[in-house]
Amino acid sequence: MKLIAAMSGGVDSAVAAARAVDLGHEVVGVHLALSSNPQKYRSGARGCCTIEDSHDARRAADVIGIPFYIWDMAEEFHEGVVENFIAEYSIGRTPNPCLRCNEKIKFAAVLDRARALGFDGVVTGHYAQMKESSQGRLMYRAADPAKDQSYVLAVLNTEQLAGAHFPLGDTVKSDTRKEAKSRGLYVANKPDSHDICFVPSGDNAGWLRERLGSESGPIVDEAGVKLGEHQGAYTYTIGQRRGLGITIPAAGGEPRYVLKIEPKTNTVVVGDHEALAVNKITGEKVIWCGPVPAGFEVHRGFAQVRAHGTPLECSYQHDGETIVVCLDQPLYGLATGQGLVIYDDDRVVGSATVSATE
Amino acid sequence: MSIYFDHAATTPLSEAAAAALIEQMRKLGNASSLHTPGRSVRKDVEEARELIGQLVGAAPSEIVFTGSGTEANNLAIKGFYWKARDLNPRCKVIVISEFEHHAILDPVEWLEEHEGAEIIRIPITATGFVDLNFLSEVVATRGDEIAVIAVMHSNNEIGTIQPIAEIVKIAGDIPVHSDAVQSFGKVDFNFAELGLTSATISAHKIGGPLGVAALVLRRGLDVTPILHGGGQERDIRSGTLNAPAIVSFAAAAKNTIGSMAANDQKVRALKAELIAALTTEIPDIRVNGAQSPSLPGIVNLTFPGTESDGLLLLLDAEGIACSTGSACSAGVPRPSHVLLAMGISERDARSSLRFSLGISNTSAEIAKLASVISAVVDRARAALART
Numbered sequence: 001m002k003l004i005a006a007m008s009g010g011v012d013s014a015v016a017a018a019r020a021v022d023l024g025h026e027v028v029g030v031h032l033a034l035s036s037n038p039q040k041y042r043s044g045a046r047g048c049c050t051i052e053d054s055h056d057a058r059r060a061a062d063v064i065g066i067p068f069y070i071w072d073m074a075e076e077f078h079e080g081v082v083e084n085f086i087a088e089y090s091i092g093r094t095p096n097p098c099l100r101c102n103e104k105i106k107f108a109a110v111l112d113r114a115r116a117l118g119f120d121g122v123v124t125g126h127y128a129q130m131k132e133s134s135q136g137r138l139m140y141r142a143a144d145p146a147k148d149q150s151y152v153l154a155v156l157n158t159e160q161l162a163g164a165h166f167p168l169g170d171t172v173k174s175d176t177r178k179e180a181k182s183r184g185l186y187v188a189n190k191p192d193s194h195d196i197c198f199v200p201s202g203d204n205a206g207w208l209r210e211r212l213g214s215e216s217g218p219i220v221d222e223a224g225v226k227l228g229e230h231q232g233a234y235t236y237t238i239g240q241r242r243g244l245g246i247t248i249p250a251a252g253g254e255p256r257y258v259l260k261i262e263p264k265t266n267t268v269v270v271g272d273h274e275a276l277a278v279n280k281i282t283g284e285k286v287i288w289c290g291p292v293p294a295g296f297e298v299h300r301g302f303a304q305v306r307a308h309g310t311p312l313e314c315s316y317q318h319d320g321e322t323i324v325v326c327l328d329q330p331l332y333g334l335a336t337g338q339g340l341v342i343y344d345d346d347r348v349v350g351s352a353t354v355s356a357t358e
Numbered sequence: 359m360s361i362y363f364d365h366a367a368t369t370p371l372s373e374a375a376a377a378a379l380i381e382q383m384r385k386l387g388n389a390s391s392l393h394t395p396g397r398s399v400r401k402d403v404e405e406a407r408e409l410i411g412q413l414v415g416a417a418p419s420e421i422v423f424t425g426s427g428t429e430a431n432n433l434a435i436k437g438f439y440w441k442a443r444d445l446n447p448r449c450k451v452i453v454i455s456e457f458e459h460h461a462i463l464d465p466v467e468w469l470e471e472h473e474g475a476e477i478i479r480i481p482i483t484a485t486g487f488v489d490l491n492f493l494s495e496v497v498a499t500r501g502d503e504i505a506v507i508a509v510m511h512s513n514n515e516i517g518t519i520q521p522i523a524e525i526v527k528i529a530g531d532i533p534v535h536s537d538a539v540q541s542f543g544k545v546d547f548n549f550a551e552l553g554l555t556s557a558t559i560s561a562h563k564i565g566g567p568l569g570v571a572a573l574v575l576r577r578g579l580d581v582t583p584i585l586h587g588g589g590q591e592r593d594i595r596s597g598t599l600n601a602p603a604i605v606s607f608a609a610a611a612k613n614t615i616g617s618m619a620a621n622d623q624k625v626r627a628l629k630a631e632l633i634a635a636l637t638t639e640i641p642d643i644r645v646n647g648a649q650s651p652s653l654p655g656i657v658n659l660t661f662p663g664t665e666s667d668g669l670l671l672l673l674d675a676e677g678i679a680c681s682t683g684s685a686c687s688a689g690v691p692r693p694s695h696v697l698l699a700m701g702i703s704e705r706d707a708r709s710s711l712r713f714s715l716g717i718s719n720t721s722a723e724i725a726k727l728a729s730v731i732s733a734v735v736d737r738a739r740a741a742l743a744r745t
Contacts, residue, residue, distance in 0.1 A: 028671070033690045054689055069671050070689040116741035117668055 002026045003165060004114040005123040006106055007060060007068070009053030011180045011187045012125025012168055014060035018183055019167035020123045021064055027123065029061035029068040032110065034077040035198065056187050063184055071113070073105055080104030082198055086211055089234045092261040093337025096152070097196055098307070099351075103155035103287075111163045121163035125176075128153050128348075129169035130161070135291045137161050141346040144172040151307050154341040154351035155287050205235035217266035219246060222259070222275065230268045233261050239276055239333025246270070257333065277330040281305075283323045283340040283352025293349065295320050302343040303327065305334055305354065311343055323352045361723045363680045365563075366514050366540060366656055366714035372565030374613040379567050379606035389599040390590055399601045406608035413611050414559060414574055415548030422573040422591045423604055427539045427560035428461040429584075430573035433595065434535040434556045435465045435508060437581025439475060442505035442533075444582075451500055453478045453507040455488045455520070456699040461558075462508050462537055463695075480509070482699040486518035486647035494528050504532045511538035511547060511557070515683060515696040515712055516647030517656030519545065526553040533579075539563050539571070543614040544653055545622065549574050556581075561603065566610030570603035621717050625654040628715050628724060633657055635728035640735050646697060646710060655715035660702070664709045664738035667691045672734040673711075678727055681712045 005017035007029045020027045031054045054070060061068035081100045088095035111122045127142035128150040136158055142148040156164060168176055173192075180188035199207045214232040221227055228246040230236065236244075240258040250256055250272065257276055260269040281303065293299050295318055302311035303325050313328040325340065334357050342349040362370075371379075382402060387395035389403045404418065411418040424430045435452065442449040452466050456479040469475035478496055480488045488509055497504070507529050512519045519541065526534050533555035541547045543564035549557055556579075560571035573595075575581065580594060587596030614621070636643055636659065646658040661669060666682040670691075673680060683694025693707035702710075 028675075031689075058689075067671075067674060069667065070691075071667070072690040074690075112744040113668075113741050116744050117672060117737050 009056035094335035238335035365716035
């Protein structure tokens with residue numbers, strides 16, 4: 001096959017590209033320029049599209065012996081990921097930009113372009129496994145549970161999955177590093193990237209404040225009694241306990257958590273831990289990563305709401321547009337906007353965006 | 359077998375230049391040393407200087423060797439600016455053509471940002487020439503404030519040759535610098551006849567080695583140096599003389615200028631062939647810039663409905679090397695400022711490729727390009743259409 005290897009400049013995508021070559025594919029490396037004004041250097045584990053990263057990706061491609069180009073996806077990334085991130089926060093939701101990037105950039109804009117240019121698919125260094133079945137390609141959790149990235153890939157529909165190749169799904173991360181070293185890849189010891197790549201300082205709250213303002217407003221309890229002031233409601237997350245700056249203690253002395261963010265009234269609502277309990281989750285924008293489960297029927301499975309969250313046993317049913325998940329045990333602290341991913345054991349069934357919780 | 363259509367970027371090292379380079383590299387001695395080995399290397403360097411001077415129409419003492427064309431351009435622009443400003447604080451205007459190479463644009467913009475320079479850009483006509491009426495007007499109204507005028511002898515992306523003699527006439531006493539790296543060795547270029555104050559020429563554009571170029575600088579005129587040290591080159595440029603590269607540069611210049619007329623004829627015919635063949639395959643391509651007066655080998659084409667980086671990837675996969683305009687520091691292709699200056703839309707500028715031919719190219723290579731171009735353009739069009 002002819003494949004485009006998306007190369008971030010990190011160790012995973014470099015080894016993935018090398019393995020694709022070993023498998024006999026004709027591979028072309030592409031580094032995505034996602035910022036129109038890239039930083040020169042990485043700072044620690046943050047950022048993934050600095051000039052230094054693009055240089056590292058080029059060197060890895062040289063060592064592997066494949067052509068290498070840089071594709072400018074800055075505009076698509078800004079529109080599809082960064083603007084969505086800001087818009088979601090502005091309506092009081094907590095988005096996951098990595099899901100959006102996989103959905104709109106890596107396996108949409110890049111895959112479409114690759115296909116138009118005559119390639120069959122895209123190789124990335126993501127950790128997830130693909131298995132061919134009578135129902136087409138199915139996606140499973142990675143062999144390395146610590147690195148499993150199936151959660152952020154659960155936004156790929158069957159057509160996107162057909163063009164997605166994850167050669168590292170069966171490998172544990174430490175082996176990837178060893179392999180990079182034995183292949184002579186300079187990036188073997190490069191730190192993993194974490195956090196949000198377009199917030200290079202790592203200060204999400206400050207980054208959001210710059211874009212959405214820092215208008216102060218009340219922090220109230222569930223009864224509406226004002227307990228303090230916040231500096232920009234967007235900078236809080238559901239379930240957050242620290243940094244609330246509340247000076248009036250709760251009657252029983254128990255800690256208080258952010259329960260709700262109300263952008264219209266610029267209010268942050270806090271309450272006790274029990275008030276964070278969620279038993280029922282409604283999700284919208286449903287994407288199925290394989291066969292569609294029968295509608296209006298109850299299915300059993302596992303729900304996961306964070307990248308490395310615990311899979312929670314649940315029952316779920318859908319009507320084609322929305323999905324409703326009933327958890328066997330309550331979950332504490334879930335924001336609207338988060339990604340909801342359904343698993344059947346280790347197989348990714350599909351995903352949705354959390355729109356309501358009860 | 360790779361087909362190389364990017365001679366404006368760099369050229370294959372000629373046999374004469376390679377032989378001279380290797381021979382000189384084996385020779386011991388610093389050209390600034392006083393002993394016998396030093397004097398021997400100095401002799402080689404000075405013979406090279408005399409030869410290059412003769413070929414470029416300048417006195418030997420007017421050749422200042424540098425490490426690159428970029429360095430020579432920086433030396434001229436910054437040197438003239440600082441010199442003029444020190445003599446007269448009002449003298450802070452730098453006049454350049456709007457489509458200069460980054461080796462001129464960037465030092466000028468740096469001087470604007472850090473040293474208080476004011477930039478006046480001469481507009482470019484739709485066919486790719488500087489607007490002389492505009493320049494006359496600027497010189498008439500602001501002449502006493504102008505530190506230097508810089509206009510390239512020929513444009514590196516579209517190949518048009520600029521009216522340097524007229525510019526020098528309009529400039530009067532104002533220093534005129536011309537970046538001639540694309541012209542020297544390919545078309546007539548005579549420093550003295552043009553009446554220039556300074557010019558840049560470079561070895562690797564004419565079959566010479568990388569890492570050596572020269573600022574041709576009028577005798578008796580000094581500019582403020584950038585590099586300070588031993589003052590090896592007229593006290594204007596410091597650094598141990600790179601004798602092997604300098605000697606090889608002279609060999610390349612002699613070789614290429616010796617056959618310039620024949621090369622011109624051959625390369626120009628290949629260019630016409632390329633334009634005709636591609637137009638047959640893709641009737642809606644457009645040639646950017648006038649074909650006369652122009653360099654023999656450069657042709658810039660717009661392929662409507664494509665993105666040039668897609669074209670480049672697909673042609674590269676077919677073993678054909680050509681070029682988009684320029685890339686930013688991250689390596690992202692940018693719409694060419696040269697094409698934008700000519701009034702070409704950003705969309706069309708993003709759909710353009712430069713093919714630059716040299717004497718080693720053949721009709722068979724052009725036929726190969728013509729045989730793949732339709733499929734390549736179709737794919738590139740599909741890739742753009744998906745957005």
